[in-house]
Amino acid sequence: MVVVDRLMTVSLSPAALASLERRFGAQVRFGIPLARYTAARVGGPAECLIEIESATALADAAAWLWAQGLDFLVLGGGSNVLVSDSGLKGVILVNKARAAGKVRFEARSQPPVVWAEAGVNLGVIARQAAVRGLSGLEWAAGIPGTLGGAVVGNAGAHGGDIAANLIVAEILQREQSAVGISTSISQWSPERMEFAYRSSRLKKAPGQALVLSATLRLESSSREAVEEKMEAFNAYRRQTQPPGASMGSMFKNPPSDYAGRLIEAAGLKGARVGGAQISLLHANFFINEGAATAGDIYALIQLARRQVRQASGVELETEIQLLGDFA
Numbered sequence: 045m046v047v048v049d050r051l052m053t054v055s056l057s058p059a060a061l062a063s064l065e066r067r068f069g070a071q072v073r074f075g076i077p078l079a080r081y082t083a084a085r086v087g088g089p090a091e092c093l094i095e096i097e098s099a100t101a102l103a104d105a106a107a108w109l110w111a112q113g114l115d116f117l118v119l120g121g122g123s124n125v126l127v128s129d130s131g132l133k134g135v136i137l138v139n140k141a142r143a144a145g146k147v148r149f150e151a152r153s154q155p156p157v158v159w160a161e162a163g164v165n166l167g168v169i170a171r172q173a174a175v176r177g178l179s180g181l182e183w184a185a186g187i188p189g190t191l192g193g194a195v196v197g198n199a200g201a202h203g204g205d206i207a208a209n210l211i212v213a214e215i216l217q218r219e220q221s222a223v224g225i226s227t228s229i230s231q232w233s234p235e236r237m238e239f240a241y242r243s244s245r246l247k248k249a250p251g252q253a254l255v256l257s258a259t260l261r262l263e264s265s266s267r268e269a270v271e272e273k274m275e276a277f278n279a280y281r282r283q284t285q286p287p288g289a290s291m292g293s294m295f296k297n298p299p300s301d302y303a304g305r306l307i308e309a310a311g312l313k314g315a316r317v318g319g320a321q322i323s324l325l326h327a328n329f330f331i332n333e334g335a336a337t338a339g340d341i342y343a344l345i346q347l348a349r350r351q352v353r354q355a356s357g358v359e360l361e362t363e364i365q366l367l368g369d370f371a
């Protein structure tokens with residue numbers, strides 16, 4: 045069985061829809077295809093979608109939605125999720141902030157740090173660090189999506205990950221008391237984030253807390269050295285990972301093995317369902333060749349899990365999150 049991370053199948057009431065329109069005005073849109081907001085370019089309509097451009101707006105929107113008792117989900121770059129073809133009910137907050145004014149470097153502090161809002165693209169932060177001659181985020185340059193999504197999933201590559209860089213994350217939490225629902229903002233250390241391989245406390249308990257911003261540790265270096273290392277990582281990525289619409293690695297690597305190797309050993313390199321294919325270059329990448337549905341990709345996930353279980357007895361666990369109804 046593949047676990048669905050968020051079902052989001054309960055429709056908003058007419059009264060809730062009306063109050064959303066009153067609260068968010070022209071920002072609220074209805075029935076927008078989520079394929080436009082996901083890296084795999086699949087996913088049915090969002091019942092209600094609001095684009096958010098700052099951490100303050102994210103905190104305000106979330107506080108209001110929690111107080112109203114309305115189900116909502118934050119999407120960053122949509123690069124680590126598979127959204128079902130039937131779409132998602134409730135409210136989708138798309139959190140994407142332009143870097144201007146939302147990223148601050150303190151190059152002279154000890155250690156040097158960068159603070160950024162959760163909606164900023166992680167690769168943009170890494171490249172801005174490089175220009176300033178600040179090392180430590182070279183591994184992140186080729187990872188799509190937002191800083192918030194990276195913190196939630198403890199994104200990592202080339203031996204680095206968010207857990208190793210994070211100094212503190214600013215977290216908005218839902219609080220329930222006898223008086224009602226309120227929110228609080230606090231600074232979480234890496235220990236409190238409970239980071240694990242591609243996981244964190246927030247990923248394990250979705251819907252309870254949001255990342256508003258994060259401060260990452262850097263090191264002084266030179267622009268040339270940082271850019272050279274970054275380019276070497278990017279060249280390796282281009283050589284070993286396929287281009288095209290995907291979610292990156294589909295499954296977590298099991299202890300002391302590789303999901304891609306196991307899928308290849310099960311004879312599934314190049315396997316197709318509809319418009320989706322298991323990459324010929326890297327079997328842990330599932331590619332939308334243009335006309336794939338989420339159902340096609342989901343069928344490939346199930347096929348890979350079944351065949352790997354039969355071939356090697358290993359139970360593959362998805363790295364991506366499944367959102368919506370896949371029944």
Ligand SMILES: Cc1cc2nc3c(=O)[nH]c(=O)nc-3n(C[C@H](O)[C@H](O)[C@H](O)COP(=O)(O)OP(=O)(O)OC[C@H]3O[C@@H](n4cnc5c(N)ncnc54)[C@H](O)[C@@H]3O)c2cc1C
Pocket residue numbers: 083117118119120121122123124125139162163186187188189190191192193194195196197198199200201242246250253254255256290291292293365
């Ligand atoms: C081509 C490709 C290559 C990739 N390579 C890598 C790699 O090398 N290493 C790696 O780790 N990953 C990789 N990924 C996966 C993905 O890019 C990362 O997991 C990324 O950090 C996800 O960020 P996002 O903003 O797209 O998150 P989304 O996919 O939008 O969301 C992921 C989860 O985080 C939650 N979320 C997002 N923002 C917030 C927030 N502010 N507060 C609370 N919850 C939030 C969402 O609700 C969802 O549950 C790759 C993906 C692709 C398509």
